Amino acid sequence: MMRTRPLRVALLGCGVVGSEVARLMTTHADDLAARIGAPVELAGIAVRRPGRVRAGVPEHLVTTDAAALVAREDVDVVVEVIGGLEPARTLITSAFEHGASVVSANKALLAEDGPTLHKAAEKHGADLYYEAAVAGAIPLVRPLRESLAGDTVNRVLGIVNGTTNFILDRMDTQGSGYAEALDEATALGYAEADPTADVEGFDAAAKAAILAGIAFHTRVGLDDVHREGITEVTAADIASARRMGCTVKLLAICERAADGRSVTARVHPAMIPLSHPLASVHEAYNAVFVEAEAAGQLMLYGPGAGGSPTASAVLGDLVAACRNKLSGARGPGESAYSQLPVSPMGEVVTRYHVSLDVADKSGVLAQCALVFAEHGVSIDTVRQQGKEGVAGDASLVVVTHRASDAALSATVEALRRLDTVRGVASIMRVEGE
Amino acid sequence: MMRTRPLRVALLGCGVVGSEVARLMTTHADDLAARIGAPVELAGIAVRRPGRVRAGVPEHLVTTDAAALVAREDVDVVVEVIGGLEPARTLITSAFEHGASVVSANKALLAEDGPTLHKAAEKHGADLYYEAAVAGAIPLVRPLRESLAGDTVNRVLGIVNGTTNFILDRMDTQGSGYAEALDEATALGYAEADPTADVEGFDAAAKAAILAGIAFHTRVGLDDVHREGITEVTAADIASARRMGCTVKLLAICERAADGRSVTARVHPAMIPLSHPLASVHEAYNAVFVEAEAAGQLMLYGPGAGGSPTASAVLGDLVAACRNKLSGARGPGESAYSQLPVSPMGEVVTRYHVSLDVADKSGVLAQCALVFAEHGVSIDTVRQQGKEGVAGDASLVVVTHRASDAALSATVEALRRLDTVRGVASIMRVEGE
Numbered sequence: 001m002m003r004t005r006p007l008r009v010a011l012l013g014c015g016v017v018g019s020e021v022a023r024l025m026t027t028h029a030d031d032l033a034a035r036i037g038a039p040v041e042l043a044g045i046a047v048r049r050p051g052r053v054r055a056g057v058p059e060h061l062v063t064t065d066a067a068a069l070v071a072r073e074d075v076d077v078v079v080e081v082i083g084g085l086e087p088a089r090t091l092i093t094s095a096f097e098h099g100a101s102v103v104s105a106n107k108a109l110l111a112e113d114g115p116t117l118h119k120a121a122e123k124h125g126a127d128l129y130y131e132a133a134v135a136g137a138i139p140l141v142r143p144l145r146e147s148l149a150g151d152t153v154n155r156v157l158g159i160v161n162g163t164t165n166f167i168l169d170r171m172d173t174q175g176s177g178y179a180e181a182l183d184e185a186t187a188l189g190y191a192e193a194d195p196t197a198d199v200e201g202f203d204a205a206a207k208a209a210i211l212a213g214i215a216f217h218t219r220v221g222l223d224d225v226h227r228e229g230i231t232e233v234t235a236a237d238i239a240s241a242r243r244m245g246c247t248v249k250l251l252a253i254c255e256r257a258a259d260g261r262s263v264t265a266r267v268h269p270a271m272i273p274l275s276h277p278l279a280s281v282h283e284a285y286n287a288v289f290v291e292a293e294a295a296g297q298l299m300l301y302g303p304g305a306g307g308s309p310t311a312s313a314v315l316g317d318l319v320a321a322c323r324n325k326l327s328g329a330r331g332p333g334e335s336a337y338s339q340l341p342v343s344p345m346g347e348v349v350t351r352y353h354v355s356l357d358v359a360d361k362s363g364v365l366a367q368c369a370l371v372f373a374e375h376g377v378s379i380d381t382v383r384q385q386g387k388e389g390v391a392g393d394a395s396l397v398v399v400t401h402r403a404s405d406a407a408l409s410a411t412v413e414a415l416r417r418l419d420t421v422r423g424v425a426s427i428m429r430v431e432g433e
Numbered sequence: 434m435m436r437t438r439p440l441r442v443a444l445l446g447c448g449v450v451g452s453e454v455a456r457l458m459t460t461h462a463d464d465l466a467a468r469i470g471a472p473v474e475l476a477g478i479a480v481r482r483p484g485r486v487r488a489g490v491p492e493h494l495v496t497t498d499a500a501a502l503v504a505r506e507d508v509d510v511v512v513e514v515i516g517g518l519e520p521a522r523t524l525i526t527s528a529f530e531h532g533a534s535v536v537s538a539n540k541a542l543l544a545e546d547g548p549t550l551h552k553a554a555e556k557h558g559a560d561l562y563y564e565a566a567v568a569g570a571i572p573l574v575r576p577l578r579e580s581l582a583g584d585t586v587n588r589v590l591g592i593v594n595g596t597t598n599f600i601l602d603r604m605d606t607q608g609s610g611y612a613e614a615l616d617e618a619t620a621l622g623y624a625e626a627d628p629t630a631d632v633e634g635f636d637a638a639a640k641a642a643i644l645a646g647i648a649f650h651t652r653v654g655l656d657d658v659h660r661e662g663i664t665e666v667t668a669a670d671i672a673s674a675r676r677m678g679c680t681v682k683l684l685a686i687c688e689r690a691a692d693g694r695s696v697t698a699r700v701h702p703a704m705i706p707l708s709h710p711l712a713s714v715h716e717a718y719n720a721v722f723v724e725a726e727a728a729g730q731l732m733l734y735g736p737g738a739g740g741s742p743t744a745s746a747v748l749g750d751l752v753a754a755c756r757n758k759l760s761g762a763r764g765p766g767e768s769a770y771s772q773l774p775v776s777p778m779g780e781v782v783t784r785y786h787v788s789l790d791v792a793d794k795s796g797v798l799a800q801c802a803l804v805f806a807e808h809g810v811s812i813d814t815v816r817q818q819g820k821e822g823v824a825g826d827a828s829l830v831v832v833t834h835r836a837s838d839a840a841l842s843a844t845v846e847a848l849r850r851l852d853t854v855r856g857v858a859s860i861m862r863v864e865g866e
Contacts, residue, residue, distance in 0.1 A: 150748020
């Protein structure tokens with residue numbers, strides 16, 4: 001049954017993920033061969049600095065000439081785990097032009113340039129797989145692209161960034177402030193030296209764009225994703241969430257409008273009830289809720305990052321790409337036939353938790369309530385309390401019913417203009433109810 | 434791009450699932466066509482009693498001659514949602530012989546005859562998909578067969594039967610007895626008039642066999658699965674679990690031995706800690722933990738049964754089968770190359786909760802502890818208490834460290850022979866720690 005010539009794989013990048021891919025391909029070569037139907041071997045490993053190659057990586061395969069490696073005639077599949085836009089984009093494009101299929105873990109590139117890459121893959125009859133680009137080992141791209149291919153996805157709501165979940169979890173369970181929790185995340189290796197991509201929500205936004213695109217069969221670019229990070233989440237917000245029976249999570253939310261005619265994609269911190277399954281996602285774990293018309297509510301949970309989990313996702317895709325190479329088939333390509341418009345954030349409808357610093361005198365509550373009413377934002381609950389140690393100041397916490405983001409923003413602007421409102425301490429959306 | 438002749442589907446069975454498949458194929462025809470690359474239409478619907486066809490099902494397609502339907506030359510894919518061994522097996526086999534691919538939701542048949550069906554599919558170059566056979570809409574077969582195709586699965590542990598989870602959940606949250614909870618499940622439509630397949634664990638065992646086969650690339654038959662149902666779970670067991678910080682769930686557990694050289698598959702009620710994610714799976718929901726070498730711990734959660742969720746899984750498979758038909762490709766076939774032996778239950782190693790009715794006199798605990806020690810079963814905790822209203826009787830609850838099932842069974846046999854042991858009230862495994 002097994003053909004003689006092995007399938008040959010070019011590995012681009014040999015960091016945490018790449019070295020684990022190389023290791024697993026070597027130690028599990030027999031299993032991979034049995035599952036693919038032909039042996040699979042590494043043709044070369046492109047790195048930037050050859051001196052830095054990790055233990056266990058076959059040194060004779062290491063090269064710094066990535067461009068030459070992807071252009072080799074004998075390469076069947078290119079595995080790209082470099083990350084970033086360039087040179088990854090150029091190398092992947094060249095791989096397609098030379099007839100290779102590509103397995104990528106590159107969320108930034110996929111979110112930025114997915115349609116172009118898919119088109120190049122299709123033109124050259126090659127595959128583009130990218131399960132590892134979203135939520136590590138959690139099967140998410142394949143279930144959305146294939147398992148739910150006969151269903152209508154209405155909502156994807158998830159924790160897709162481990163670093164920020166670790167920080168928020170620490171703030172919640174240990175009462176740490178943001179800076180302290182970030183320090184701990186850095187010390188434990190959950191946050192990078194420059195944590196911007198994670199804490200400002202860029203990483204989660206890229207994943208949201210990818211997930212929304214697949215879920216809604218619509219192109220969703222990075223610019224279409226409303227993005228807020230967690231740097232402004234305070235211990236007071238978390239405490240306030242607790243008082244409401246909630247916790248704070250950085251959520252990626254992709255929704256189809258109620259009329260089905262448009263979609264939205266956003267990333268921001270939000271309060272969710274402690275009874276919601278996502279509230280129990282601790283440490284650096286990821287979990288994604290998918291709501292589909294026929295399937296109902298599904299949740300997929302697991303480690304969202306790390307060398308081994310990401311390598312697992314890469315290898316799953318590698319097996320698929322190799323099997324397709326053998327049989328002359330192609331996996332699913334881009335599916336963007338729906339071309340639904342992506343609505344701006346102002347049209348998103350949800351609930352809000354608004355915390356105001358106000359003067360502690362009679363009539364303030366009535367005054368504020370009037371402003372909400374004037375903007376058509378209905379109040380669910382309101383809590384007023386004197387601020388410890390600050391005579392004459394009070395805190396007013398309002399939780400609204402569902403309202404549009406535009407209406408809420410207008411309300412907050414009007415509140416800011418009131419003499420009795422000293423400041424808007426925080427605005428946070430309430431989700432998952 | 435789109436070819437003219439539509440792909441044609443024969444639907445076998447038009448009950449809760451079948452009618453929903455027919456409805457979704459009609460209402461979502463445009464989406465399915467766009468995702469497949471060609472229109473897809475129903476060629477015929479085989480039912481046993483034509484008078485019973487549900488509203489919305491196109492009557493002119495209904496036939497009672499299933500054999501003729503699957504033999505039609507123009508049928509590309511047969512969807513089998515009849516259930517049971519016959520006539521499903523004969524019809525599926527005929528479908529393959531006539532060149533059609535098959536999508537089946539039939540766990541009993543897949544568990545009983547999977548290898549034969551896979552062989553027939555392969556011989557005729559057809560596909561056999563069966564996501565709907567295990568845990569309804571939860572993507573499980575595809576993630577195991579494809580997403581984790583490059584990984585080594587060590588353990589699958591899950592709640593795969595909604596009826597029994599509903600009953601145990603009611604017993605736990607409302608303090609109901611088994612009979613009362615079963616009555617409620619029946620009244621609400623969660624249990625069938627004859628609940629044997631569910632409550633005796635046959636349904637879960639079939640799913641365990643299927644999951645173990647895929648996870649370990651090894652044929653696992655129904656006879657290989659150790660099976661215990663929930664009919665003997667008492668309110669006292671649930672209360673005892675609570676005292677230990679646990680709840681009781683019917684679990685399907687497929688494990689690779691520590692040395693990797695054999696596997697086990699079993700279905701039985703077990704205590705799991707309340708902190709375990711599976712403990713939070715309520716009502717008729719299903720959830721499956723998958724532990725893989727590189728991926729780590731994944732959990733997949735969702736509705737495990739019901740017409741719509743099962744139809745969602747069927748349609749996902751239908752899209753895949755149709756896409757393959759168009760491109761001349763084949764999806765993954767059976768992968769049983771590992772051929773690992775399936776060990777008997779006696780070799781399973783886990784912890785046990787043993788509840789004994791004993792004479793309330795000094796020395797009984799020492800006597801019992803000696804029996805455990807003699808059989809090499811180490812005791813973790815022991816709790817002794819007088820039985821309410823029964824003078825001279827006491828209850829002894831022992832929780833063991835990890836021991837083999839054989840050693841535990843021998844221990845219990847020896848305990849039964851003690852004069853001071855009036856009876857063994859219950860034995861339950863403790864999992865998920």
